Amino acid sequence: MIHARGLTRRFKVGKGGVDAVRGLDIDVEAGQLVAFLGPNGAGKSTSLRMLTSLLPPTSGTATVAGRDVVSDPAGVRARIGYVGQKNSAGENFRVRDELVTQARCYGLRRADARRRADEVLALLDLEALATRKPGTLSGGQRRRLDIALGLIHRPGLLFLDEPSTGLDPQSRANIWEHILRLREEHGTTLFLTTHYLEEADTMAERVVIIDHGRIIADGTAEQLKGELAGDRVTVTVHDEPEAARAAEVAERIAGSDADTVERRTVRLRVPRAGRALPEYLRYLEALGVKVATAETARPTLDDVFLALTGRSLRESDESRRTAPHDA
Amino acid sequence: MSVRLFLRDTSTVFSREFVPVLREPLGLLFTMGQPLLFLFLFGPLLAGTQSFEGQESPWQWFVPGILIMMCLSGPMMAGYSLLVELIGGSMERLLVTPLNRTAMLVGRTMKEFVILLAQAALIIALAVPLGFRPHLPGVLTGLAILVVFGIGLGSLSFVLAIASSPSGNLFYGVTQLVLFPLILLSGVLLPMDFGPAWLQAAAALNPVTHIVEAERALFSGRFADTSVLYGMLWACVVAATGLAMGTRAMRRGI
Incomplete structure (x- = not known):
């Protein structure tokens, strides 16, 4: 067509x-x-x-x-x-x-x-x-x-x-x-x-x-x-030094990348969260890091856009909202 | 074949524009208002002056003038309505259809013209008791010239509307800046003969002046007057320029 x-x-x-x-x-x-x-x-x-x-x-x-x-x-x-x-x-x-x-x-x-x-x-x-x-x-x-x-x-x-x-x-x-x-x-x-x-x-x-x-x-x-974003794993621990250690160990998980640490929260991207999370939790336990909460999330298209451009679609949308013309 | 399609598309656009007039005829009454004001509030002043050397009734001179004024403001309104549709999305929607581009311009202008003709008929009918003596074949020829001239003006007004969107500021500015000088410099309201030489020279450059003079000659039945020829020429030039620019503007994309 x-x-x-x-x-x-x-x-x-x-x-x-x-x-x-x-x-x-x-x-x-x-x-x-x-x-x-x-x-x-x-x-x-x-x-x-x-x-x-x-x-x-x-x-x-x-x-x-x-x-x-x-x-x-x-x-x-x-x-x-x-x-x-x-x-x-x-x-x-x-x-x-x-x-x-x-x-x-x-x-x-x-x-x-x-x-x-x-x-x-x-x-x-x-x-x-x-x-x-x-x-x-x-x-x-x-x-x-x-x-x-x-x-x-x-x-x-x-x-x-x-x-x-x-x-x-x-x-x-x-x-x-x-x-x-x-x-x-x-x-x-x-x-x-x-x-x-x-x-x-x-x-x-x-x-x-x-x-x-x-x-x-x-x-x-x-x-x-699946190809561009991957699942998201979010783990919170009890204090910031522990979060830093948790982030370090995250690199051992196969295919994980782009982990971010924000105060007591560690976020990482993995190809399949269902497989990665138990593995990650085992690593953390071995290190003696106590995990408070653990979550997984399927990626959204916004994650795809973020992975491709480094910007969030929602953010770039907001920043352009003031432009008079949608080209 | 393509002429038939052109006529069909023109009639489509014309009926789109004209149906709302039929649905709300009250609006028509308002459009009739302004020329009638000129006829009754300004005409008598003119009739009272002694400057017409007694040749013919001042109405003979003034009635074609009112028609030209309406002929100038009608197409301007057509441009305004186009501008509104350009700012909204309805023009874009029509442009995605196979509708002939020139027909879009002509159909819209034709609607203004049907209204103009109705106004003309009313004004002529009201001016006759006041002393206006229309020469019928002359009047018809004169109106035909106005139709040609108006199609050109309408198209130019569309070009301006297209250039002005999406804000529309240019349109309001230019129409204000152009329309009044055109009217004042054409001798529509008062004879230019009494003005200083520079004013007369400026008037001679104004296409509207030539149209006005042609209309006056025709309304009195003076077909052989050279002003008729010039008026026709100018009307054709304006129409050709307007349609060429208008169609080009539509093709270039909006």
């Missing part, structure tokens, strides 16, 4: 330039659900805007739904759906009117457009809101309307830019229900960006992590976590 090679986008900023996306290579097969994960400003939206023909790439090529984004943007547009970050419906227009307009934008005749508008209204539980204006809808309802607009022409490939950002947990779950149903019932290929780690983790079958305009990891969430 998507084949991109060396996709690059440079923005002029004052006299210099910013490379928002630097050489993106990606292949997405039909029917996949891909989550594009990265902090704000990593190049997610810019990549999406290039793949959807909104923004011409500075260099590189991309074939989307069988058409070239540069030489045949109209061909790409006819075959894909796109749900942007902001609200898709105009404030002056009624919900159903916008859906009819959208259908006509794809060349449906007036009567067919009306029929199709009613279909997607039903599909996304929006029937009761047909004559309302977007300003009177709740956040979750607006997002459902955005998705309805993106689905009006039954695209085989749907791009969603942060589909659940800013919604309460219940609305998020509801949006996901609709997204997953789409995939089940129509086999729609879904390519979405998110900065919610849990979402990418639980919903997507493939996670692509992007940072500073480059793809830094690509695989299933389980693969990434």
Whole structure:
């Protein structure tokens, strides 16, 4: 469905330039659900805007739904759906009117457009809101309307830019229900960006992590976590000198790395915590170090990002929150 | 084939913009308000002055002027509505559809024009009892020129809106800075003939001046007047420039 090679986008900023996306290579097969994960400003939206023909790439090529984004943007547009970050419906227009307009934008005749508008209204539980204006809808309802607009022409490939950002947990779950149903019932290929780690983790079958305009990891969430992060073991002892000794002995455990000591707590990463913890506790007992608590945790995608970049996805997200534009 | 698609897309955009007007016709009443104020509160002042050398009714001179003023503010409003949609996400959503880019501009401007034509009809109808004598073929030709001119202005206003997003400050600044000089320097409200030479020279450089003069000639049925030719030329130049820049701006990505 998507084949991109060396996709690059440079923005002029004052006299210099910013490379928002630097050489993106990606292949997405039909029917996949891909989550594009990265902090704000990593190049997610810019990549999406290039793949959807909104923004011409500075260099590189991309074939989307069988058409070239540069030489045949109209061909790409006819075959894909796109749900942007902001609200898709105009404030002056009624919900159903916008859906009819959208259908006509794809060349449906007036009567067919009306029929199709009613279909997607039903599909996304929006029937009761047909004559309302977007300003009177709740956040979750607006997002459902955005998705309805993106689905009006039954695209085989749907791009969603942060589909659940800013919604309460219940609305998020509801949006996901609709997204997953789409995939089940129509086999729609879904390519979405998110900065919610849990979402990418639980919903997507493939996670692509992007940072500073480059793809830094690509695989299933389980693969990434297993290969790049590993489990976490946390042990607390009774005083700081003992913690230092506990940290020293941790190096004996096979495959462990990146142990940190914080006052009376020692944290280490291991390939498999279930095997490492008993071993570690035996070492500590032999040393005469008394352990107060011991915990293990499965890694999160944040741990993957941390392992890859040395930064936490949440932190880099916070520090960029003030930037006016999400590139 | 592609002409048919262009017309279809233009009609799609036009009906999108026009349906809300039909759903809330009260808003139309307000857009009618301003030109009527000019007609009734400013027109009589003009009619009272003796500067028209008794050639024809001052209404003959003033009614085309009001239409031009509306023709300037309509497209500006179209640009404003585009700016709002650019700042929100609805423009982006339309740009991802295969909708023809030029049709997006033309369809929006056409909506402003249907409103302008309704306003024109109302004003002409109200001015007739005051002494305005429209020359029908002239009026129709004049309105056609205004449509061409307005499409160009509308597109330029869209280019400005695109350049101004996401903050929009540039748009408000430029429209304020450009619109008033254009109106004042065109002789829409008062004849330029009485101004100093430098003002007249500046007015001669203003495309709006030529459109105004063409409209005045046409509304009185003087088809052979050279100002008609210049007016038509300027309208075409503005339309061609506007559409070329507008389509280019859309292609470059927003």
